Amino acid sequence: MVLLSGWRMASFEHSGDERRDDELHRVRHSLAHVLAQAVLDMQPGATLGFGPPIKDGFYYDFILSEPLTEADFPEIERRMRKIIKKGQRFYREDLPAAAALARIDEMGEPYKREYGAELLEKHGLQELSFYRNGPFLDMCEGPHVHTTKDIPRDAFKLRSVAGAYWRGDSRNRMMTRIYAWAFADREALEAHVERWRLAQERDHKKLGRELGIFAIDNEVGRGLPLWLPNGTVIRDELEKLAKELEFKAGYQRVATPQLAREALYFKSGHLPYYAEDMYPAMQVVESRRLDDESEEDEESAPGLNDNAGQTGADEADSPRQGSRQGDGVEKMAVSIGSSVGLRDRATLSVKDAYRLRPMNCPHHHKVFAASPRSYRELPMRLAEYGHVYRWEDSGAVGGLLRVRGMCMNDAHIYCTETQIKDEFKAVMRLYQRAYAVLGLDNYVVRLSRWDPEDPKGRDKYVDNPGAWARSEAILAEVLREMGVNYVDGVGEAAFYGPKIDIQFTTVTGREESLSTVQLDFSQPESLGLRYVGADGELHTPYCIHRAPLSTHERMVAFLLEHYGGAFPTWLAPVQVQVITVSERFDSYAKTIVAGLRERMVRAELAPSSDTVPKKIRQGVTMKIPNLLVVGEREAAEGKVTLRRYGQKAQHTLSFAAFQAALLNTIESRSLEFLLPE
């Protein structure tokens, strides 16, 4: 290896950042270069994007002439190991702006060129750094290992190939991204892969099928889950919990329809801001037969598609609307009324249009508006587990996490400005209580703010900078006063105001919002909500939107993964299963089951034709929390033998004692079974 002038050995530089200087970080970053070298070796014309280290390894983005698939992984890995074995040294060179750009031009890397120019111009860098190892040259800020021999050859594994937009912007070209795991040694890699494999076992889609929680049928529709009996039990229990907590917190329940006329959604701001996320309109069409001789109304026939003309929606401006037509949206528009004989000579006009609701708030606002309100009624807290429907992108829909029809633990709190903080705190306490009951503690609180710099700003957020600043300050104050740690989420706000979101990570490593509390300074005004203040004047209330228990869909998905399907007794679809040692004890078992069911315990008798081990196995497979084994010993003395899920130790106790303990466990929603002293 000839050391070019200007190049120095990589290991001499230090960035001063402790994490970045971390050895594993260097190894991962260097492996990304080794991967790129191997891929360029196989496809000499490939173009490079970014190739950074990530939390469990690294990736590299390419534009390839021939698609790579996972079938190519063994060959790529083989070449990578070969490169590592060569002991290529990493050399660094810093070039001043002009020379750096010339160097990138020589490299023929248009994406590196774009980024390099941006670093120099926007970020004001004076020079750019380059790294070379063997024949591979990359514009890169480092750091790297000293030589490829410093990279363990058996501690990385290519994971998956995926598409990713250049600079994370869907207007840009899609590149091919290769993800890989990488660790300090083989044991760490294998342990990680094993943890990852175990996590897949907890995937809610797998557990949901195995435990009979939900099913999705394509004839019903994508993202429209069917709740099976076991899943419906969990929903009912969650609703019961929410209703109790909300009743105690002074909420009132309401019930409102799942659709409304379009005009409501123009006023609320949903159609101007979120039309592309709503199901298409259901149009009420009026048809009138034409006489053969009078054809003057011919041009009004296209009115069937002329939704905008009727409603004022400027949907032509929505860039996504056009692309969705291929998705069958046009065909889904429903004609109500006289659709008979449309092929005959008839003229059509849209009389009215309805939309499935994407959110419950406009309906609740209308409940508020149903009668004149006084400040004495505030804060008014209106709650409903409301069904909403959203036209999620096809690529986003999956399992219970992203669905097109969902049921939300929703409520809207109407209050005065001075009440906002206390109400927000009360909501935060309510979700903290709910989470404590459910045993959830692995979440992150995010203050979701608007992004005034967002190029799509006007289309994405209500344009009222002063209100944004005030409301964001109130939320930050609430969090500070409550001593809640939170992360900043610029650009994560709702269109009508900032939010406090509770973020969870799924077993597959994806972060999703579970709960949300939002401050709305926009909708009450646009819907003309008013109350009479102490001063006798009309005022507009503030509105807090909140969903501590999320949607049933998302909450059950998280709970399935959180508990690994083994629900605490109060939530379990089957709380007790009775297993008889022989059919001779069926009548005793039936008495037990009937007694428990009389007290609303979800108890069942296992089928009697199976052997005891088989019945135990099935009960365990279904993750039933409490199995009761009864035979001669128990029947004679009115006892039961309790076998708790996941525990070898068993307890034989009188049925009366068991029942009392069980009812206590359920009543208190304990995560553990409360055995008698």
Next chain:
RNA sequence: GCUCACAUAGCUCAGUCGGUAGAGCACUUCCUUGGUAAGGAAGAGGUCAUCGGUUCGAAUCCGAUUGUGAGCACCA
């Protein structure tokens, strides 16, 4: 929506070179009455996602569509 992969029984999967479909579990019936993770036997169950093409012949090869998964973008 985008990139890549995948689609065989309710579930998990096999199916060779293109020659007319297989296993285990689950299900049904019968036998077994068994004390802590699969007792035994028999039976039933498939338009190989859909549509089209190539071929004497397609689960198998090609194309389109739909769906699923991973990732990206999106996410009230």
